[in-house]
Amino acid sequence: MNTDISENLAEVQRRIREACGRSGRSADDVTLIAVSKTKPLEDLQTAYAAGSRNFGENKVQEIVQKAPQMPQDTRFHMIGHLQRNKVRQVLPLVKLIHSVDSLRLAEQIEADAAKAGLDIDILLEVNVAGEESKFGLAPEEVEETARRISSLSHVHIRGLMTIAPFVDDPEDNREIFKKLYQLAVDIRSKNIDNIDMSVLSMGMTGDYEVAVEEGATMIRVGTGIFGARG
Numbered sequence: 369m370n371t372d373i374s375e376n377l378a379e380v381q382r383r384i385r386e387a388c389g390r391s392g393r394s395a396d397d398v399t400l401i402a403v404s405k406t407k408p409l410e411d412l413q414t415a416y417a418a419g420s421r422n423f424g425e426n427k428v429q430e431i432v433q434k435a436p437q438m439p440q441d442t443r444f445h446m447i448g449h450l451q452r453n454k455v456r457q458v459l460p461l462v463k464l465i466h467s468v469d470s471l472r473l474a475e476q477i478e479a480d481a482a483k484a485g486l487d488i489d490i491l492l493e494v495n496v497a498g499e500e501s502k503f504g505l506a507p508e509e510v511e512e513t514a515r516r517i518s519s520l521s522h523v524h525i526r527g528l529m530t531i532a533p534f535v536d537d538p539e540d541n542r543e544i545f546k547k548l549y550q551l552a553v554d555i556r557s558k559n560i561d562n563i564d565m566s567v568l569s570m571g572m573t574g575d576y577e578v579a580v581e582e583g584a585t586m587i588r589v590g591t592g593i594f595g596a597r598g
């Protein structure tokens with residue numbers, strides 16, 4: 369893997385188009401999020417110059433440092449575990465929070481968003497594989513949690529996110545992606561007010577092509593764009 373960011377980006381985009389071609393999807397329906405956690409600002413600027421507008425970070429502190437230094441049309445995505453005492457700081461800086469994994473966190477977002485006069489889009493993080501080391505709702509908790517969150521007026525559920533297990537063969541994660549897709553279909557069919565299920569955030573460097581084939585609308589690629597993290 370080289371660290372020529374613009375070359376890597378072009379390669380990832382090519383592979384997304386191919387995966388879309390194989391599965392009869394339009395590449396316009398897949399948003400590539402460049403996961404820039406731990407990477408210096410210059411790397412984000414290089415990716416921006418090469419066309420990236422969506423960046424994923426997993427620490428509030430890094431978003432606080434980087435966001436003000438990027439052009440206005442840069443969109444930051446919070447993809448990491450979010451502590452309730454950090455919510456207030458991050459809200460004005462992010463386009464979407466992918467990692468909402470409890471009603472309590474959503475209620476904190478509601479309280480801080482109401483005070484700041486903001487409307488916040490979120491995804492519910494689902495631990496599809498049931499890995500003990502991972503955050504996220506169990507699949508069977510998602511509908512009930514979504515219903516409760518739907519009553520919050522400043523928080524808007526846009527879809528689901530999952531972090532699939534680390535595997536050598538990306539095919540091993542196909543079932544995980546199928547399950548997240550099906551869960552979104554099931555919840556969409558309930559027509560719950562203030563919830564839409566248009567976003568499926570799934571797939572990382574090792575498995576994003578399989579995720580795209582299974583319906584991902586956002587993929588989160590770090591290493592494949594920026595090279596290995598130190």
Ligand SMILES: *Cc1c(COP(=O)(O)O)cnc(C)c1O
Nearest residue numbers: 403426447572573588589590591
């Ligand atoms: C780090 C991270 C990624 C990117 O991982 P790569 O394997 O480097 O592509 C994607 N999603 C989340 C939630 C992450 O924390």
